[in-house]
Amino acid sequence: MEALVFDQVRENPTSRSVEEAASRLEEEKFDLIAAVGGGSAMDTAKAVNFLLTNGGRMEDYWGFGKATREMLPSIAVPTTAGTGSDAQSYALISQAETHRKMACGDPKARFRVVILDPALLATIPRRVAAATGMDALSHALESYVTPVRTPASASLSRRAFRLLEPVVEAAAQPPASTEVASRALLGAHLAGAAIEGSMLGAAHAAANALTASQDVAHGEAIGLMLPSVIRFNTTAVNALYGELWPDGAGAGLADRIEEIRRRTGLPTQLGAFGIEAPNLPSLAAAACDERTANFNPRPVDQNAFEEIYAGAL
């Protein structure tokens, strides 16, 4: 087969970066797309698939099922154990002007084949491994407690959590053993599949606002927000947290996430990014606008997000 390699993927792809990619590729004729890389590579591949086959701009596909024409079959080969984009029919693309994350989904955008090869994690940088591992863990935890969870999504979340939790620290010290890398990759994939059925919650809303305003890497932002969100949610879903973490339920789980964060060298305080108390109201307002805020098990508003951010100062 003849292959054309596109290696200009941007981290946190924007509508502009994927439209540029599509315009450079639109002269060619393709039979399929293979995405090799982390979440940004996989999301860019899905986004380019929309644009090459259905035309228009990325905004046209914001939402679900907006592609009217056939799309190209695609293969994913993830090289990080994190986003779970390999299991999802959504491309997450930031709107270039506003930095808002657009979730653009269609069943036809989903990868037909996913290859989870632990050898590909051998040379991952430590910082990336730590951040992506935290992200995957948060997908299992947030998807497990949303009000729209289903028996199927809950079973995926549970399996993902049990695969990931014991190995996230080891996976963040590459090169990890084949066993550790396999568990991390499969856990991240299953957690991504759980999101399809159940969405995410306030940790992703709060983290996305941090990424949009301070350019904090997604997994680092998640690590900052997740313990605070779990503690906030305990009044609503402590029993569910207890199913995953019998040792102290939500409170114990939040402690465990902080322990993982410390051991893997992830940032532990918003101050590391120059964020202080006066910045919280505007961050909270941005978090309220995030779609995943609607799926948190305990309703969140401006005050709630200020409290959640304050827990990470």
Ligand SMILES: [Fe+2]
């Ligand atoms: Fe995430």
